Amino acid sequence: MRLKFRPADTSFYDLFTELAGHLVDGANLLAKMLDESSDRDAIAKQLSEVEHAADDTTHAIINRVNQTFVTPFDREDIYKLASSLDDVMDFIDEAGDLVVLYELDALPSRMASMVEVIQRGCELTAEAMPRLRTMTDLAEYWIEINRLENQADRDYRRILAKLFSGEYKALEVLKLKDVVESLEDAVDALESVANTVEQIAVKES
Amino acid sequence: MRLKFRPADTSFYDLFTELAGHLVDGANLLAKMLDESSDRDAIAKQLSEVEHAADDTTHAIINRVNQTFVTPFDREDIYKLASSLDDVMDFIDEAGDLVVLYELDALPSRMASMVEVIQRGCELTAEAMPRLRTMTDLAEYWIEINRLENQADRDYRRILAKLFSGEYKALEVLKLKDVVESLEDAVDALESVANTVEQIAVKES
Amino acid sequence: MRLKFRPADTSFYDLFTELAGHLVDGANLLAKMLDESSDRDAIAKQLSEVEHAADDTTHAIINRVNQTFVTPFDREDIYKLASSLDDVMDFIDEAGDLVVLYELDALPSRMASMVEVIQRGCELTAEAMPRLRTMTDLAEYWIEINRLENQADRDYRRILAKLFSGEYKALEVLKLKDVVESLEDAVDALESVANTVEQIAVKES
Numbered sequence: 001m002r003l004k005f006r007p008a009d010t011s012f013y014d015l016f017t018e019l020a021g022h023l024v025d026g027a028n029l030l031a032k033m034l035d036e037s038s039d040r041d042a043i044a045k046q047l048s049e050v051e052h053a054a055d056d057t058t059h060a061i062i063n064r065v066n067q068t069f070v071t072p073f074d075r076e077d078i079y080k081l082a083s084s085l086d087d088v089m090d091f092i093d094e095a096g097d098l099v100v101l102y103e104l105d106a107l108p109s110r111m112a113s114m115v116e117v118i119q120r121g122c123e124l125t126a127e128a129m130p131r132l133r134t135m136t137d138l139a140e141y142w143i144e145i146n147r148l149e150n151q152a153d154r155d156y157r158r159i160l161a162k163l164f165s166g167e168y169k170a171l172e173v174l175k176l177k178d179v180v181e182s183l184e185d186a187v188d189a190l191e192s193v194a195n196t197v198e199q200i201a202v203k204e205s
Numbered sequence: 206m207r208l209k210f211r212p213a214d215t216s217f218y219d220l221f222t223e224l225a226g227h228l229v230d231g232a233n234l235l236a237k238m239l240d241e242s243s244d245r246d247a248i249a250k251q252l253s254e255v256e257h258a259a260d261d262t263t264h265a266i267i268n269r270v271n272q273t274f275v276t277p278f279d280r281e282d283i284y285k286l287a288s289s290l291d292d293v294m295d296f297i298d299e300a301g302d303l304v305v306l307y308e309l310d311a312l313p314s315r316m317a318s319m320v321e322v323i324q325r326g327c328e329l330t331a332e333a334m335p336r337l338r339t340m341t342d343l344a345e346y347w348i349e350i351n352r353l354e355n356q357a358d359r360d361y362r363r364i365l366a367k368l369f370s371g372e373y374k375a376l377e378v379l380k381l382k383d384v385v386e387s388l389e390d391a392v393d394a395l396e397s398v399a400n401t402v403e404q405i406a407v408k409e410s
Numbered sequence: 411m412r413l414k415f416r417p418a419d420t421s422f423y424d425l426f427t428e429l430a431g432h433l434v435d436g437a438n439l440l441a442k443m444l445d446e447s448s449d450r451d452a453i454a455k456q457l458s459e460v461e462h463a464a465d466d467t468t469h470a471i472i473n474r475v476n477q478t479f480v481t482p483f484d485r486e487d488i489y490k491l492a493s494s495l496d497d498v499m500d501f502i503d504e505a506g507d508l509v510v511l512y513e514l515d516a517l518p519s520r521m522a523s524m525v526e527v528i529q530r531g532c533e534l535t536a537e538a539m540p541r542l543r544t545m546t547d548l549a550e551y552w553i554e555i556n557r558l559e560n561q562a563d564r565d566y567r568r569i570l571a572k573l574f575s576g577e578y579k580a581l582e583v584l585k586l587k588d589v590v591e592s593l594e595d596a597v598d599a600l601e602s603v604a605n606t607v608e609q610i611a612v613k614e615s
Contacts, residue, residue, distance in 0.1 A: 062404065062407075063407055066404060066407045066408045067407065067408075076281075076486075097362070101362055101365060101366055102365075102366075102369060157507070157511055160511060160512075161511055161512075164512055164581060164584075164585060169375075170375035170579075170580035170581050170584070171369060171375050171378065173581060173584060174369075174375070174378060174379070174382070174584070175369060177584075199472065199476060202472075202473055202476045202477065203476045203477075267609065267612075268612055271609060271612045271613045272612065272613075281486075302567075306567055306570060306571055307570075307571075307574055374580075375580035376574060376580050376583060379574075379580070379583060379584070379587075380574060
């Protein structure tokens with residue numbers, strides 16, 4: 001007989017999975033936006049809606065943790081996980097926003113490669129969230145995220161070098177640098193999510 | 206008869222009110238500084254003094270929380286509230302500092318609108334702090350702060366678009382962007398204060 | 411007879427001392443790199459190795475705190491101390507990285523003065539870590555770090571003023587500003603380490 005019945009807790013996993021699902025949607029919209037022929041204003045609007053949905057889920061997690069007596073893992077870790085997932089969304093949204101605001105046309109091709117890393121990272125994160133329930137097969141997730149982060153970091157450095165190579169004008173450099181920094185921040189936030197998951201797993205083991 | 210006598214705790218509310226009062230002073234000085242005919246160096250000196258006073262109050266809160274056994278709400282939340290209030294001050298101070306350091310003359314008019322949002326946000330925050338004691342009428346405060354943050358965000362985006370419109374030279378863009386980012390950071394920090402207050406209120410309800 | 415035997419805990423002091431030792435190595439490498447005649451690529455590689463070693467030590471501290479029942483001071487403070495020490499390393503590494511990536515030749519002389527502050531701050535930090543065990547003579551450490559931070563802040567502001575004086579081209583300003591901001595961030599992170607030590611000391615007193 002199983003008496004360890006905690007209905008209030010189980011939904012944390014569902015909420016984290018939902019939140020990571022919003023990230024996947026956001027990353028896919030950002031990838032679409034890189035295509036110059038896309039309707040960027042329309043996509044930016046969709047991205048903004050996804051960002052609001054992610055905000056709502058984050059609030060739901062934080063309200064639940066504040067009102068729940070028994071949580072599946074440390075309160076602090078729940079906050080940290082929710083807020084770092086929300087950070088990923090914010091940086092994806094910021095990048096998309098800047099592409100529209102700055103009316104950017106030609107983007108260095110390595111930017112597309114960074115966005116692919118973000119898409120892959122969000123997918124892996126969304127797949128890992130339900131596994132928090134059993135704490136199984138999580139190591140492969142955070143190892144792969146760390147690998148992706150290293151790859152994105154190399155892209156980031158090469159983009160910076162290219163921006164300052166003399167090929168771009170100062171104002172263009174300023175604009176592109178803002179976008180690429182948002183992408184880099186999104187990747188770092190994905191790594192921060194993975195680090196938090198690792199910490200939770202170590203505590204529970 | 207009322208026995209729930211906790212003199213050590215009550216002063217937290219006074220200290221938070223004092224700290225938010227410094228923010229009001231700082232925001233008002235920043236608004237004065239936007240006027241080109243003002244004595245910016247003199248105002249910057251006053252702003253720096255206000256910033257030091259805010260530092261002292263923040264330290265007093267942190268020392269008190271470390272030495273007090275019973276705190277009116279979670280230790281972590283007290284830290285978070287104090288440090289996000291202190292962040293608001295730091296960003297106001299940074300913005301004023303850059304205006305002087307960069308010898309800026311003509312500031313886009315929307316910057317004045319952002320500073321007004323900061324002034325209003327600081328006033329609302331200072332009015333809300335004493336209400337932490339009874340946890341009443343706080344929702345209207347954080348709802349209004351969120352509305353102000355959305356307004357400032359629209360100003361911020363429009364200022365960025367204007368900076369890159371071709372009207373300004375690259376170095377001027379760099380300078381003005383630094384200032385406007387400090388303003389945006391101050392508004393975000395005000396929102397972070399409001400979020401912390403909301404979290405505290407949810408826990409206590 | 412001394413029964414307060416906690417072998418598991420004592421090693422936290424050793425790990426913090428080890429981590430701060432990596433910072434000293436990193437700061438010294440950064441100082442070497444400012445010399446234009448140095449082999450920057452080789453030094454950057456060494457710096458990157460030191461950064462990885464610091465990462466390993468940080469991970470060891472976090473894993474230990476997660477697996478240890480009794481810790482010498484608050485878990486949260488151990489996390490905070492480890493992560494702010496790690497931040498110092500990251501900013502030193504970032505500064506060195508940018509010097510190489512941007513192929514910078516002539517650096518404003520005040521930058522060397524900021525790097526000296528970082529070297530001195532790292533040394534003081536490394537000397538203070540073992541004193542956490544007895545909580546003695548720590549006040550002089552955090553007072554001196556605060557003094558150094560003020561000095562670096564004046565250098566930082568003067569470098570910014572120089573960058574915008576008209577002497578440098580916009581792209582050069584962008585590059586140098588990135589480097590000097592990394593230096594400033596490193597100094598701020600050193601101050602944040604000192605603040606955490608102060609908080610720990612206040613709690614234990």
